Amino acid sequence: MTLGTDWAIAWIRRSADVVAEHRVELITLDREIGDGDHGENLDRGFSAVVAKLDTLPEGSTPADVFKLVATTLISTVGGASGPLFGTAYLKAAGAVAGREDLDSASLVDLLTAARDGVVLRGKAAVGDKTMIDAWTPAVDSAARAAEGGQDEKSVLEAAAQAAETGARDTEPLVAHKGRASYLGERAVGHRDPGAQSSSLILRAAVEVAG
Amino acid sequence: MKKLINDPKNVVQESVAGFASAHADIVTVSSDPLFIVRADAPVQGVVGIVSGGGSGHEPLHGGFVGYGMLGAAVPGPVFTSPTPDPIVAATKAVDGGAGVLHIVKNYTGDVLNFETAADLAAADGIEVRTVVTDDDVAVQDSLYTAGRRGVGGTVLVEKIAGAAAERGDSLDEVAAIAERVNANVRTMGVALTPCVVPHAGEPSFTLGDDEIEIGIGIHGEPGRERIPLEPADAIVERLLEPILSDLPFSSGDSVLLFVNGMGGTPLVELYIMYRHAVEVLASRGITVVRNLVGNYITALEMQGASISVLKLDDETTELWDAPVQTAALRWGR
Numbered sequence: 001m002t003l004g005t006d007w008a009i010a011w012i013r014r015s016a017d018v019v020a021e022h023r024v025e026l027i028t029l030d031r032e033i034g035d036g037d038h039g040e041n042l043d044r045g046f047s048a049v050v051a052k053l054d055t056l057p058e059g060s061t062p063a064d065v066f067k068l069v070a071t072t073l074i075s076t077v078g079g080a081s082g083p084l085f086g087t088a089y090l091k092a093a094g095a096v097a098g099r100e101d102l103d104s105a106s107l108v109d110l111l112t113a114a115r116d117g118v119v120l121r122g123k124a125a126v127g128d129k130t131m132i133d134a135w136t137p138a139v140d141s142a143a144r145a146a147e148g149g150q151d152e153k154s155v156l157e158a159a160a161q162a163a164e165t166g167a168r169d170t171e172p173l174v175a176h177k178g179r180a181s182y183l184g185e186r187a188v189g190h191r192d193p194g195a196q197s198s199s200l201i202l203r204a205a206v207e208v209a210g
Numbered sequence: 211m212k213k214l215i216n217d218p219k220n221v222v223q224e225s226v227a228g229f230a231s232a233h234a235d236i237v238t239v240s241s242d243p244l245f246i247v248r249a250d251a252p253v254q255g256v257v258g259i260v261s262g263g264g265s266g267h268e269p270l271h272g273g274f275v276g277y278g279m280l281g282a283a284v285p286g287p288v289f290t291s292p293t294p295d296p297i298v299a300a301t302k303a304v305d306g307g308a309g310v311l312h313i314v315k316n317y318t319g320d321v322l323n324f325e326t327a328a329d330l331a332a333a334d335g336i337e338v339r340t341v342v343t344d345d346d347v348a349v350q351d352s353l354y355t356a357g358r359r360g361v362g363g364t365v366l367v368e369k370i371a372g373a374a375a376e377r378g379d380s381l382d383e384v385a386a387i388a389e390r391v392n393a394n395v396r397t398m399g400v401a402l403t404p405c406v407v408p409h410a411g412e413p414s415f416t417l418g419d420d421e422i423e424i425g426i427g428i429h430g431e432p433g434r435e436r437i438p439l440e441p442a443d444a445i446v447e448r449l450l451e452p453i454l455s456d457l458p459f460s461s462g463d464s465v466l467l468f469v470n471g472m473g474g475t476p477l478v479e480l481y482i483m484y485r486h487a488v489e490v491l492a493s494r495g496i497t498v499v500r501n502l503v504g505n506y507i508t509a510l511e512m513q514g515a516s517i518s519v520l521k522l523d524d525e526t527t528e529l530w531d532a533p534v535q536t537a538a539l540r541w542g543r
Contacts, residue, residue: 035290035414036414037409063503075293079290083322145406176354177318179356
């Protein structure tokens with residue numbers, strides 16, 4: 001079983017639903033250690049993405065889907081999340097360009113490129129209390145699952161689980177990047193909103209995989 | 211939450227529409243993508259200056275668009291950076307062939323979106339330079355944070371760089387002046403109350419009746435420390451100390467003193483602060499030769515203030531005095 005364009009589109013639609021369902025939760029997390037706009041901005045961006053999915057021409061590849069997501073998020077989200085999530089999808093599109101069906105190895109390529117794109121733009125490292133704390137464990141777990149010969153859904157499940165743990169593990173951290181970094185010790189005890197939204201989006205990828 | 215708004219979703223669009231209507235002699239507004247631009251843009255042969263960022267800091271930045279200051283301002287949603295598209299559109303709108311300078315406050319979202327926009331504009335053949343302002347001394351550990359924030363000093367950078375552009379300086383020269391002002395200005399702020407972002411509907415943080423927050427930025431984000439309320443003079447000294455020791459300022463310096471209201475503090479209080487800040491500076495042998503007092507870079511309805519001190523030289527003094535005609539600053543013309 002490989003995952004194709006239908007899965008990519010379903011993932012994005014499910015992501016939009018999940019972001020909308022968790023909008024208030026993300027706003028609350030962000031208000032505690034940021035400026036309270038994360039849920040609002042992501043919801044606006046993914047709503048715009050969903051409105052554009054119907055414009056995809058027949059025969060589009062997963063890469064075409066992710067490129068549409070990237071350009072739409074960059075032009076609608078604003079804040080730091082717009083360029084960061086936008087770059088993630090843009091690099092993901094590049095990693096799987098030309099492939100119609102994605103196997104386990106391709107999914108690892110996709111996740112790795114997305115994470116690398118976020119690092120390139122935001123320059124955060126693991127432990128900085130950012131979305132990277134969800135993404136990097138997700139990439140590592142996915143890679144281990146793929147190397148162990150697991151199927152596509154299991155690879156995505158490994159990524160989602162690691163991202164959820166990673167997001168939860170941002171709670172005791174002091175932030176070194178983004179607006180929460182100005183709080184010092186006062187950020188301790190709060191979960192990073194970008195890590196949380198990243199884990200929601202990675203969970204959505206599993207939910208729609210076969 | 212009590213606010214004079216309609217649908218929270220329309221706050222920025224409706225406010226900018228009113229601004230455009232009130233100041234049609236100075237600016238025109240593009241509503242989609244949203245940006246505010248000098249009515250006479252592009253001015254041929256003059257470096258265009260574009261700034262922007264989240265809304266909620268008015269009059270920054272739209273109030274500084276006009277002769278002798280900004281070519282365009284790009285307002286994002288409240289406290290959220292604009293996306294690259296309107297920044298690119300504004301950049302094109304002010305490009306009179308001499309290149310465009312982006313002045314960006316050091317906040318992660320602003321920096322990322324302006325960086326992306328500069329790449330896109332450069333791909334379209336426009337020469338763009340970027341100066342990031344980071345005058346906030348409240349951030350002590352700039353190595354393990356996103357760095358010092360761009361706050362009050364940004365207003366002074368925009369005025370002085372705008373004057374340099376207006377007199378015909380090249381893009382490199384305007385960028386160098388902007389860097390020089392940013393390097394010589396330091397700012398520290400205090401909040402007495404939080405502010406309420408319209409779509410959030412709740413205060414961004416809470417402060418007790420007798421508490422103040424020292425070292426706030428311009429988004430209601432908490433600052434360096436929380437202390438009991440003190441008399442104005444003591445707060446002025448508390449704000450000035452880290453400013454003066456950071457540059458450092460020294461006896462014999464001539465400075466511009468900028469006492470800025472955060473939106474909810476009346477002028478009567480700002481002048482009390484200004485009065486004592488002049489006294490403190492004089493006691494250190496520092497002479498206030500220019501000043502600005504008022505609400506110029508705000509955080510919605512927050513009660514509070516910031517103090518900026520800019521070390522002036524002959525050229526930056528002359529550029530500060532140069533004519534300016536914007537909604538919020540006007541003299542000499």
